[in-house]
Amino acid sequence: MRALMLLVFISLLVVLPSAHWGVPLFGLILLVPASAVIRLSAATRKPLDAAPFNLERDDWRWVLALLAYGSLWLLDVIRSRQWPADTTGWTIPLPLWPLLAAVFLIWLLRYPPGVRVFWVAVCCGALGAGSIAFYERLILGKARASNDLNPIIFGNLSLLLGSLSLLALLWCLRRGHARSLGLALLALLAGLFGIAGSLLSGTRGGWVALPFLLILWFRTSRGLLPAAWRYSAIAALAVVFIVAVWLPSTNVAPRLAEAVTEAQQFQAGDSRGSVGLRLEMWRGGLTLWSEKPWLGWTESGVIQGLHALIDSGEISSRVHRYRQLHSDVIDTGARRGLMGVATLLMLYGVPLWLFWGRLHSGCRAETQLMAGAGLMVCVAYIDFGLSQSMLRDPLGLSGYLGLCLACWASLRGTEARAIKRAAQQPAGRAPTRH
Template sequence: MSQSAIRLQAIREGREPWRAVNTLLVWAFVSLLILVPWGYAAAPMVAGLLAFSGMLATAGQGRSSLANLDGEDRLWLLALAAFSGVWCWDVARTGVWPIAEHGRGWFLPLWPLLAGGLLVWLRSHPPSRLGWWLGLLVGGVGAGCTAAYERFVQGAYRADNGMNAIPFGNLSLLLGVLALVALLGRLSRPHRPSAWLSAALGLAAIAGFSASFLSGTRGGWVAVPLLAWIGFRAFRDVFPRRQMLLVAVGFWSVLIGLVAMTATTDYGVQDRLGKAVKDVKGYLAGDSGSSVGLRLDMWSAGGQLFLERPVLGWGEGRLQQARDGMADAGIVHPNVSLYEQLHSDVIDTAARRGLLGLLTLVGLYGIPAWLFGRHLRRSRDAQTRTLALSGLMITVAFVDFGLTQSMLRDVRGLSGYLGLTVACWVLLKTHLVTVGSGDRE
């Protein structure tokens, strides 16, 4: 009997004590990512400590967590190690740690290594999908309630839950999308236990979309048509054509309703869209002091700095100095010096770590996207396709988010990308073992 089959048998018979613990940790991470100040760090750190303790405990029994990995897992671990290694090398050569939210770096370059360790651990002791579903439920509904309270009760211009409104809006949108995918996955099952959970996931999807609208975030919504198209292609062979049409009509009706709701309120959404158009016109006329103008200046500065040092880039800390020199020379607006990043993961990475850094960024995005897409194309099982689709949507969404915001230099952005993709991957691989054994729980 293979090691995977032995593990599966242990799970069925309740002899896998870490399963419940890891399910709880997945729930805590997804739920608290944007709801509480330390949620993005507390759950991964607790999971890391438990994983380390668990590995020590099982090592004495002659069992190795590495034995449970396959070629796909190792490829992903290579991508995580490469991204972290080049970033750590950049810190070592410059002596400067990255600055994130409120001036805190929080050892961001080491987080991919923690994610890799948790991937190894969770593959050996896989959580249940229930933790994922409940996490999306609490996270989506919580984000929606928080945003509604801040905007309609406190009168805030943009809902942000005490953080940067951009990652709050982007991650709320992503939680809403993932809740909708989970709902469709559950509806595709021949037997649908816990109907309340399916209904709650629908509510979480609407709440997540609403939170993103109320945050006033604009860039993340560019991905919505692409995500909707990917979802349609993934589910068109699962549901009858009529049901898919009803789902599509319902989805776009909700979005149109949210647009109408926010457009008719005096809470800044319509003003922000109009301001974006005005800022672009002003930039073309030579005024780069607006929000959009500063962002375009930062992209221009990043592109010029990359061309000056294309192989290894300028490095942590040195990039800011070079950019400030351009501001002093009048090449870009002086206010670009107020920011610690260039508002684009691609441009920021290229300017800091050159082509070498760009290659690791492509691996960090591309390898998970390729692996999830591979399983999505190959499998006809509805639940496998649902998990693969969820993972693919996470990577696609973060690529889009990273076009106009350095999400991977934000503490919640980096934690969210690593944690959500790793959790989804482990659930997918576990389900593949379950399906392969003939058990379609």
């Protein structure tokens, strides 16, 4: 049941607009209580795959980071008496989501899903996102693909799912079955579709993350592919990306030229376009943060503070319609001060440190790939958060929490099964690297 929930959540994350909250809600109401029944029947399963294991120190570090981030945000809501609101003004209980994620993490770690579920899910999600993007741009003629979501969030998650699908390609090649070539081609197609979905969405901020994700793919593939294959793959992907940039149908080159023009206009004192407005919001957010550095202005105080800066002429009046500052760090600092930024760094840094340690530990191939996937999620969101408040968007926050938890639970399950297999092998026989 855990595997099914992860499969549906990741596969439909950007395909079905309500999946990011509907699937976790379904799991909270039905699947978590049903786990007690599953636990009673666990004795009839294979011991290697079904036996639970105790949470270790690294697992509790993850739980602590989630609790710290959600609790401080919740205290800020209590202090300001206002819940976060989306772009339409609807209030959303986002501070509760990291707390619920901690519950889900403990639940997933008791009987972790296999890695196959994760790789199949990201490939399905990337194929779905890319297919929607092609349909909206080529058939419907839309200027930006979005699936009726925020095109920035849609494009960023499409890019991330596509990059994870390229890691699934490595997993398929390592399987060694006769059908692995077909699965590998499907994973490659999913990777290209996910990246294409990002390009067709016109999301410029996310494109900066692509070189870093390719570097992570190259590092993760060390020891899994011959060096010539690794360099050839990176070169081929770079060529594909460059060609896609210059194709008129993708609208990438005009979007990049537009960003340069808007930055020049901002330097000249004219805050026009998305780049100029972002820079204006960052200036206003940093000004507010500097006035209340420790605890910030609270959820309700930031908007009031921005309006005061607009009235005094310190920032442009064009930013009045925005409810977030288009930067996770600046937005968090302005609302919750250094205390909030510290919990944000924990939310980024704890999984980043844990996954990085696994990548460098000389572990089995499956663990190495899952560590690389977790690093991709963290690095991508750090980059996305530079120009968009991803963690204040319901889809963005649920995507980070869900993908990170899925990577960690699958990785820990792989480690636990490897330990049990090693214990069952005859003495003196070294475990094989799969």
